[in-house]
Amino acid sequence: MSTSTRILNGKVYDPINKVDGEIKDICIKDGKIVESVGDDATRIDAAGMVIMPGGVDIHCHIAGPKVNLARKLQPEDHRHDPHPGTPFTRSGSGGTVPSTFATGYRYATLGYTTAMEAAVTPIGARHTLEELHDTPVIDKGFYVLLGNNIFLQQLLKEGRKEEFKHAIAWWINSTKAFTTKLVNPGGDEPWKGKKNSNVSDIDEKPNSNDISPRQIIEAFIEAVNELGLPHPPHIHCNNLGHSGNYKTTLETMRTAGDRRAHLAHIQFHSYAGELGKNPTSAAREIADYINKHPNISCDVGQVMFGKSTIMTADAPLAYMLRGIAKGKWVNADTECESGCGIVPFSYQEHVYVHALQWAIGLELFLLSEDPWRIILSTDHPNGGSFMNYPKLIKLLMDSSFRKEELSRANQKAVNKTLLPDLEREYTLNEIAIITRAGPAKCLGLNNKGHLGPGADADITIYDDQADKEIMFNAPRYVFKSGTPIISNHEFCQDHDGRLLHVAPAYDETIVDTVRPFFEDYYSIEFDNYAVDDSYLHDHEIIPVRN
Amino acid sequence: MSINLTLHTSPEVPLEAEVLCTDKLIGLTGSEIEKLPVEHGNRQVSVADFFTVKGSPDDSISIEGDLSKVKHLGAAMASGKLTISGNVGSHLGAGMTGGKILVEGDAGDWVAPEMQGGSVEIKGNAGHLVGSAYRGSPIGMSGGEILVHGDAKNEAGHAMRNGIIVIGGKSGDFAGVNMLAGSIFLLGETGIRIGAGMKRGTLVTMSKTSMLPTFSYSCRYQPAYLRMYLIYLQELGFSVSDEQLFGFYHRWCGDAIEMNRGEILAHDF
């Protein structure tokens, strides 16, 4: 059987290689894009179709301990959305938190071929790797939660910056993670240890000898930069969801100086207004800052109306939302490492805050001048399922559709935003940037997000249709590492996908520094903590910058 | 003339036959109905493999035989009448929105869970979770009526939001648990912990029932509206005595842990 394929006559969108809608052949051999293939290659006629690299989700929650708790929690959400199996693919359940198999297959059905789980406790890494192994088709990796790590904070308090950096590298290696994740840095200790309180300011020190969120953020940006990780610290700022939090967000970005930082689901951090009162939009302020600072990248965390599941390492936030949703609530504390909260949620058009959140996300997309640094996400499933991406793309590409949707949302809210006046429509090339090329670049994945020779042959071919939601909902072909997964809208093969992780070098004596803390305060043995290579299925180490 | 189905072969394993529902058969001929799919365990078979189909379609179906291994009959039904002469398995009338289901015998667990409208009448006994929510769901039955002339087991009306449930005989534990609203009449002996976690709604019990510590006693009175209800139940064929019709009721309100706006009316006999 030939392992090479030639795709002819398709309109190609490959922004990294500056290809904007040209008719061009794409050739595949042995899982990679190549200049050309022989005459014996399988030929696919893509006339009338749009070819893009496979989509890359830079921020989603698809595997690991908290995701699995959210799955177990919501049989009612799965029941109405079954995912049937076939003799060669596994079945599963959908809803806002699909089973692992359904997750992989459904990403594929949108033309996405890479996704990053954005928050994993180190102690939950093994679990996450097991789930990712059972998540088919896509390549995947995860960000390890270190922003509330008590040991790392102790090193910082003692000013042991060098050891701090090596400890981070040790933790990344020990968990097979892709980068570091900070969530509400500094907020766990007041949550767990001070009767469910929280930090409310980036410069706050809950105890006099504590360090502030800003010190933590700064130290991570510095250390990760020195380690040369392909993706900078992935930051979930303090004060998520609170009115007036855009100031914290701006301060967080300022803390980075001119070093790289990625701000997660920035929509949730772009609220003006007075604390405790209804928020208003600060999208303009946030977009302005990002426009002027090329070191900052972000993903939007768009809210989509309908069912969602709040799942976050930001436990105080989930507790606050519990008071709003008034239903079931999960809190899960992880020793020395993290908090976690889960609340089933629903965004409703007529609710002021929800409509405002929806509008702010769109404002951010439309106000931002550099599509390479504003990445499409719904913070799945926090803002809504990733299955909403096609609709979100239509909202960005079709201003009349956007106006129609706008007219149904709470008018008081949307009128407090600039959205009614924003006429911009994203082009297909820009969509290719915010869903593929941009995230791949932000992640430092040189073989993803483009269709140049040497790239992974992760390719999506859509029918060129006027209705972009329909178009992006149903690729005609999807190739993963050169393997046809979907052909003529139907699954034709199963595929495992790879784990993507990094392995920065570190001074091995750091192990002796970590061990005593561990032996005192963890409940498992130090020597059983690091994840060994048997948990890596097919995998790829993404190199660090030197 | 209505359609009549007779079970000619007993299923060895559960038979799921949600297709046997008035709305889904209207407009089909007998031989088309025979070809409809039903699931015998994990095998898809056709109606004819288990049922003899007679008559021509209108909006009523009758099904005969021991259907205790047959599940999901009348699920999602919206109109018409389904009569079952015999016992029937679980999930009868699940999620139905209208129409009427009559069972001459006993029904299994999950009678009309998450029902939205219509009526289900069971002449015999029913199992657990009559008119309830499925696990994890915050809302159970949200409309319609379920009339069980015999006994029912645990969790009748779990998370019920609207409608009426009447249990003529004995009822199990946790009747009306987590009720949001609606009315439940327990005419026979009840189980324990009735109304636990109820927010609103009315539970009426005709037998001596112990109250949870989170229910508080309001008064002893003769609620006029209750008499109207009870007369209606009499008309439906439930036995309601004159003492119950004209007597006094103790009113308890609860559940204090929730909104405290539910009531339990216990007949003072």
Added chain:
Amino acid sequence: MSDNIKTVKNATCTFCGCVCDDMELTVDLDAKRITKAKNACVLGRAWFAEHTIQDGPAAMIDGKEVTLEEAIEEAAQVLTSAKFPITYGLSDTTCEAQRQAVAITDFIRGSIDTTTSVCHGPSGLAFQGVGESTMTLGEVKNRADFIMYWGGNPAESHPRHFTRYTVTPKGMFTPNGKKDRTVVLVDVRKTPSTPVADIFLQVKPGKDFELAWAMRALVKGHKVDSSIENETGVSLEVLEDLVQRMKNCNYGVLFMGMGLTMTRGRHFNSGAIMALAADLNEFTHFVAKPVRGHGNVTGADNVVSWQTGYPFGVNFSKGYPRFNPGEFTTVDTLSRCDADAALIIASDPAANFPQAAINHLGSIPVVSFDTKETATSKLAHVAFRTSTYGINTGGTVYRMDDVPITLRPAFESPFPSDEDILTPLRKRVQEIVIGKSKAKGAGAGVTRAASPVK
């Protein structure tokens, strides 16, 4: 004792849900036995000492020795020809084996259920109703200054729970160990666990729900009548004092035992405790957790959940998972005579189930996996003898608090692991299923995966 001795450090005991991973095993490799298990509790010592290699066939059909290949083929035939096959057990095996077992059940369109359903399954249902504020065990060690056990006897069921994780260890904010904590026990009788408690509440049997409900009312500031003492055996005064302590602590923990899940009220009993813990978060940090039983029952919950979306009691007969405890749980599928074949892995329903269920199990073809002869393996049509996880076999297990741990096997067994058999069985089952689907004319590669939305 031979000279061929090795030591395995940081090995894990997989007997109970504590999954203690600090074992130091001394292994006599010639005798193929563990001669010493340092750090193990009484149950752990027995676990390591008694899992020696006994002679016997690795595979039998109707009591006669056969090759593994023959047994796998027969098992595949039995399972693929059944109309309502069930898979059950899985608590005493690795996640790697569990993953294969769920895959098999998916392909044969059967039902999968684990021993969870007769252990803390009701707590799982309660979780789906109210959620849960919970934690890993290290948080208890580091922070908890109030610990309450309800309906359990860890001193005998989980002997190191107190000493390794909860009561005695010294932690970050509990430098004096037990002295920094208040320990409360609620049970219907005194047990060997009682002496650890600062406060013991002897609740009347079957009144746990009423007691928890009264406590919830007090936490929320409602009045409770003094008749509560007559009802539950615990006085209002004691309850009020207890609730004050709970509201005033810094980090409170409620551990749930099977005295809640196995008694009348089941999931509502667990749910009341979970809700109580959640309520207390209005005042302070409070968490709850079921004290799970068998070694990797928590792993089974996790694997079944991530693969199907539901933790146990899952049925695939329609080609996708459906969840309904009471319908697809094993006690029900057996005692209602629904199941027509059974794959039982690492558990013994023929000994522990209600009689009606056992009777039906005896009337259908059973494929069993066990390390020792059991009542279930004796009635099995196809019986596999497998090696013991954590002693002979590596892999992953989850502690009761969902923390995954990698096993360090001590010595090799002549018997294959569960995974060693389940993997080829899964492949063979899949082959048969694909063959059948081709014979039916349906192209094996077709699904309605990505049809365009209208």
Added chain:
Amino acid sequence: MSETMLLIPGRSNKQGTSLNKGKLKEEYLEVTSTVEMNEDDMQRLQLEDGDRVRLSNSIGEFTASCKKKKSKDLPEGMIFIAYGPSSSRLMESDTGGSGMPISKNIEVEVEKVAA
């Protein structure tokens, strides 16, 4: 003479250790067919340590030898047995839509079995 009492099957150390030896071995079978009873109950039923009692309900029955417990440790009317094949005989199979049969607090008739 028979009385209605409450049977509480549960785990015990001995049950746990003997389980590891083998569930078909004598030790396990013995551990799981010995009941602990309140001393006053035993006296009333004219039972001594080691005497045989029959426990029955509508589901089934088993006989076991009995062992005395002080009133402060085991309240009157309560019987403890290590969870196992004997206790399973009295479990009903109805799980109430939960999957869990009621396996503790089982009402049983207790009577002495003539030696």
